[in-house]
Amino acid sequence: YQRRVHGILQKITFLIYLWNQTYSLSQVMEAASKFTLDKAALDVEIAKEKEWNKVLIANHEGKPITTKALASVTTEEIQFFMSCLEDRDKTIGHGFILEGVHFDVHRFHPPLVYGRRGGPDEGEGIAFCRFKSKVNNQFVYFVITYVLPIISARAIPQMQDFAKKFLGDAAQISIKIFTYLLYTSEAADESIVVDLDNKHNNQKK
Numbered sequence: 001y002q003r004r005v006h007g008i009l010q011k012i013t014f015l016i017y018l019w020n021q022t023y024s025l026s027q028v029m030e031a032a033s034k035f036t037l038d039k040a041a042l043d044v045e046i047a048k049e050k051e052w053n054k055v056l057i058a059n060h061e062g063k064p065i066t067t068k069a070l071a072s073v074t075t076e077e078i079q080f081f082m083s084c085l086e087d088r089d090k091t092i093g094h095g096f097i098l099e100g101v102h103f104d105v106h107r108f109h110p111p112l113v114y115g116r117r118g119g120p121d122e123g124e125g126i127a128f129c130r131f132k133s134k135v136n137n138q139f140v141y142f143v144i145t146y147v148l149p150i151i152s153a154r155a156i157p158q159m160q161d162f163a164k165k166f167l168g169d170a171a172q173i174s175i176k177i178f179t180y181l182l183y184t185s186e187a188a189d190e191s192i193v194v195d196l197d198n199k200h201n202n203q204k205k
Contacts, residue, residue, distance in 0.1 A: 021191040036166060037135045039066040045166055049158065055099065057167075058082070060138035072099050081128055082143050085110045096126050098145065107152075112160075114152055123148055124151060127156050140167055170175055 036042060046055050048070050060082035061076045077097050084091040088108045095114065096103040103126040105115035111195070114127040129142045142163055146155040 012044060037065055037086075037133060037140070042066045042166065043068075045162065049144075049162065051146055051150045051155065052144045053147050054143075056081075056141075056143040058100075058141040060140070065140070069101060074099075077139070079144060082130075082139075084113055086130060096128065096143075098126065098143070104146075111157065114156060116152070118148075121148070124182065125150070125152050125155060127152065127159055129159060129163060131163055131167065135167075142167070 023030065042057060043066055046052070046066065049055075052068065054070050056064045056067070056070055056073060056078070058078050058081070059065055062082055062100070064073070064076065064078070065120060067073065071198045077099070080094070080097065084096075084105075091113060092105050092108060095105050096113075101117065103115050103117045103124070105123070107114050108110055111130045112127065113129075116123050116125040124145050124147045126143065126145045130139055132138065144159050145154060146152075147175065
């Protein structure tokens with residue numbers, strides 16, 4: 001009897017922990033249902049981003065999953081994006097090239113790198129982000145461009161929100177906790193709570 005009561009109390013502790021997380025259960029499940037690497041599904045969502053000029057989403061092999069307004073992006077260009085986080089000096093010195101057009105890179109904040117081309121009155125920004133897909137746990141490479149008056153301070157948060165909503169999100173941790181709660185019949189080990197809490201905090205950083 002005491003063991004059963006202890007198990008119930010532990011599960012209540014889990015539920016209180018989850019209540020304090022960033023996402024509610026409904027938000028978590030809704031977000032999980034949207035994780036995708038399907039071209040058609042991503043194209044629908046990309047079409048809603050009216051302020052993005054060009055888009056490239058490539059898989060861990062460097063193969064485009066989908067693009068927007070790109071007709072001639074090369075394998076070499078994609079490969080440079082894939083390796084750009086390895087060497088800051090090389091990336092900033094070389095810049096990004098997309099469809100043969102050169103962009104200066106002036107910000108290097110892994111997993112984000114961004115820059116622009118053109119002058120103060122006329123130009124185009126570019127942003128790159130690498131992350132692990134929640135669909136297959138493989139790296140996905142995400143590039144967008146945006147033209148004035150859209151600037152990095154506006155476009156990059158949009159890019160991050162898009163990635164979190166459709167490609168990967170720390171909320172996946174909460175789904176694992178709920179799975180544990182729903183399917184385990186044993187009393188919860190407190191070390192699991194600590195471990196998951198640390199992972200959640202690290203991902204939020």
